[in-house]
Amino acid sequence: xxxxxxxxADEGYWRPLRRLQEAMETELARLYAERGVTVRPRHTMPLIxxxxxxPMTIRELASAVDVTHSAMSQTVAVLRREGLVDTRPGSxxxxxxxxxxxxxxxxxxxxEAEWRATEEAxxxxxxxxxxxxxxxxxxxxxxxxxxxxxxxxxxxxxxxEQRPS
Numbered sequence: 001x002x003x004x005x006x007x008x009a010d011e012g013y014w015r016p017l018r019r020l021q022e023a024m025e026t027e028l029a030r031l032y033a034e035r036g037v038t039v040r041p042r043h044t045m046p047l048i049x050x051x052x053x054x055p056m057t058i059r060e061l062a063s064a065v066d067v068t069h070s071a072m073s074q075t076v077a078v079l080r081r082e083g084l085v086d087t088r089p090g091s092x093x094x095x096x097x098x099x100x101x102x103x104x105x106x107x108x109x110x111x112e113a114e115w116r117a118t119e120e121a122x123x124x125x126x127x128x129x130x131x132x133x134x135x136x137x138x139x140x141x142x143x144x145x146x147x148x149x150x151x152x153x154x155x156x157x158x159x160x161e162q163r164p165s
Contacts, residue, residue: 028118037110038082044111046075047084047100051108055099057090079104 028041039047049064050056056064062072076098079085084104087096100108126132 028114031114035110037107039084039107039111040078043075043079043084044115046072046079047104048108048111048115050085050098050100051105051112055097057095057097059095061098 025041032039032041045065046061049061053064058072058076059069061076062069065072067075076085076087076096079098080087084101084107085098086101087098089095090097126134
């Protein structure tokens with residue numbers, strides 16, 4: 001099989017968006033490092049949520065930031081190692097309650113200010129585009145509510161599978 005026939009070799013729709021998001025997150029990480037903040041930008045939201053809402057179980061925190069329990073469990077493990085959260089047993093043996101440490105509380109003013117600044121910068125960037133990315137995402141969500149992505153892919157997959165080899 002040649003590289004040209006490799007369907008994963010195409011640029012595709014999502015890779016440029018992922019690269020853009022990664023580049024923006026790298027820039028935020030640089031800003032954090034310049035300020036002596038060792039938190040990863042992707043950990044900012046859980047820390048802010050804990051700061052604003054108080055201790056939560058891993059499941060509650062996962063729901064609050066819209067990630068899976070497994071992903072949040074991994075994030076909490078990293079934040080514990082970094083000394084930013086503590087955990088204690090929850091109301092039953094299966095749950096853990098996550099709470100901020102004093103070190104994390106000291107970071108919260110910066111993290112919240114950076115969050116607001118980032119949202120403003122993204123809005124400014126979106127306004128500079130000839131069309132709004134936020135609008136495009138909203139339009140895509142609306143179209144997917146009308147006909148799911150799963151259904152769209154399944155229909156095309158059935159057609160591809162019926163093609164002669």
